[in-house]
Amino acid sequence: MSLDPAVLLAVAREEALLGKSEGGVPIGAALFTVDGELLGRGHNRRVQDDDPSMHAETAAFRNAGRRPHYRDTVMVTTLSPCWFCSGLVRQFGIPHVVIGEAKTFSGGHDWLAENGVGITLLEDPECVALMTEFIERRPELWFEDIGEPR
Amino acid sequence: MSLDPAVLLAVAREEALLGKSEGGVPIGAALFTVDGELLGRGHNRRVQDDDPSMHAETAAFRNAGRRPHYRDTVMVTTLSPCWFCSGLVRQFGIPHVVIGEAKTFSGGHDWLAENGVGITLLEDPECVALMTEFIERRPELWFEDIGEPR
Numbered sequence: 001m002s003l004d005p006a007v008l009l010a011v012a013r014e015e016a017l018l019g020k021s022e023g024g025v026p027i028g029a030a031l032f033t034v035d036g037e038l039l040g041r042g043h044n045r046r047v048q049d050d051d052p053s054m055h056a057e058t059a060a061f062r063n064a065g066r067r068p069h070y071r072d073t074v075m076v077t078t079l080s081p082c083w084f085c086s087g088l089v090r091q092f093g094i095p096h097v098v099i100g101e102a103k104t105f106s107g108g109h110d111w112l113a114e115n116g117v118g119i120t121l122l123e124d125p126e127c128v129a130l131m132t133e134f135i136e137r138r139p140e141l142w143f144e145d146i147g148e149p150r
Numbered sequence: 151m152s153l154d155p156a157v158l159l160a161v162a163r164e165e166a167l168l169g170k171s172e173g174g175v176p177i178g179a180a181l182f183t184v185d186g187e188l189l190g191r192g193h194n195r196r197v198q199d200d201d202p203s204m205h206a207e208t209a210a211f212r213n214a215g216r217r218p219h220y221r222d223t224v225m226v227t228t229l230s231p232c233w234f235c236s237g238l239v240r241q242f243g244i245p246h247v248v249i250g251e252a253k254t255f256s257g258g259h260d261w262l263a264e265n266g267v268g269i270t271l272l273e274d275p276e277c278v279a280l281m282t283e284f285i286e287r288r289p290e291l292w293f294e295d296i297g298e299p300r
Contacts, residue, residue, distance in 0.1 A: 003164075024262040046216065048284035053203070054236075062203040066196065068290075071297035087237020087258070092297035108237070140218075147242035 003036050005098045005120045008076040011041055016053040016078045017039060017128055019043035019070075025145050026130050029056035029077040030065045034096075039073065040064030046145055055145075056084035060091075078127045082146055086088045090115055098114065100127030104135060105146070153186050155248045155270045158226040159277075161191055161252060165206065165227045166280055175295050176280050179206035179227040181214045184246075195292035205295075206250030207235035211242075220244045228277045232257040233298055234259065240265055250277030254285060255296070265266055 008030065016026025017115050031040035040061025045051050054062070067073075070092045075081075078100035081089060086108025089097055096118040097110060102109045103123060113119045143150050158180065169280060191230055192209025195201050204212070206288035207227050217223075220242045226230075228250035231239060236258025246268040249259060263269045285292045292298025293300050 035210075050216055051212055052214075052216050052242075053208050058208075062201055064228070066200055066202050066294065068294050070297055071299060082238040083241035085237070087233040087235070087240075090200075090237075091233035091257075107241075109173050144216065144218050147220055149221060 003032065003034065003074060005076070005122060008032060008074065009078070009096050009100055009122055009124060011038065012056070012076045012098075013124070013126060013130075015041050015043040016100075016127070017055075019045075019048075020130065020134070022047050022048050026134050027077070027079050028055040029060040031060045031070075031094075032036045032074045032076065034072050034074055044145065047141070052145075055082065055085050057081055057088055061088060067116060070131060074098060076100075078124075079125075079131060080105055080107045080109050080121075081112075086112050087094065094119070098122065100107075101131070103107045103128050104131040152225065153182065153184065155226070155272060158224065158248050159228070159250055159272060159274060160187065162206070162226045162228045162248075163274075163276060163280075164278055164286050165193040166192050166277070169195075169198075169206075170280065170284070173197050175291060176284050177206040177227070177229050179210040179225065181210045181220075182224045182226065183267050184222050184224055184252075186300045189217075194295065195259065197291070202295075205235050207231055211238060217226060224248060224283060226233075226250075228274075229281060230257045230271075231262075236262050239267060242287050246270070248272065252282070254281040272276075 021027035040063035045054035080102035168294035190213035
């Protein structure tokens with residue numbers, strides 16, 4: 001991948017901050033072509049739309065609209081994709097995922113790598129800080145978002 | 151699970167037929183509690199809403215609304231869940247999946263079983279016929295729905 005992962009991550013981080021400003025789960029994502037064209041961007045909408053199916057990655061994927069295939073795309077997300085979002089990447093054959101951080105939560109990115117998906121893990125301090133603050137402030141919302149009962 | 155899988159499947163099949171009548175991908179699903187309460191039902195909405203993120207299972211999950219957890223639920227779907235929908239089941243800890251058929255398409259249900267999810271595979275002739283007819287009639291739409299370029 002010839003794109004600069006930090007440039008892609010900046011878009012996902014903007015989405016995460018937008019989600020935070022709306023009182024939502026602060027995770028953002030975007031889908032680009034390998035040539036750097038933005039296809040769709042989005043953030044978690046559990047709180048905003050009362051919609052548990054709109055994680056950041058599924059929101060970005062939805063906003064990109066219908067495509068015959070995804071072989072020429074890159075997904076960027078501020079946080080390691082959960083199993084739901086990892087399954088999205090695998091099913092639709094998205095060949096590369098850029099991840100902001102996997103320190104506060106680790107989903108299915110190792111499984112994706114084992115299945116041939118390119119993974120770029122940035123461990124971005126701003127992304128780590130955003131999730132650390134959120135999990136401390138709203139643990140019940142966070143654990144709801146990943147389906148883990150307390 | 152004490153529920154009758156055939157009774158649950160009848161609801162998912164109704165959803166699949168509704169999707170077919172709308173010109174969409176004929177796959178339906180529903181989320182129930184283990185006591186048989188219907189939480190949400192839905193069908194694939196790729197065509198209807200131009201929304202690639204609404205597979206049958208994600209639509210049923212969305213329509214069930216926000217829940218703190220899913221440990222008391224059963225997902226029923228007319229077709230073996232793709233990786234995206236299998237990831238949904240795993241992430242949210244849905245303990246049991248009832249599947250109409252896995253003859254025309256096999257997704258992640260073996261992986262779910264390996265990870266402790268109960269799987270009931272019915273191989274229902276009506277579900278097989280519905281998908282067989284659809285794949286023959288609209289192959290380009292079917293392969294788009296599972297992200298497989300032709």
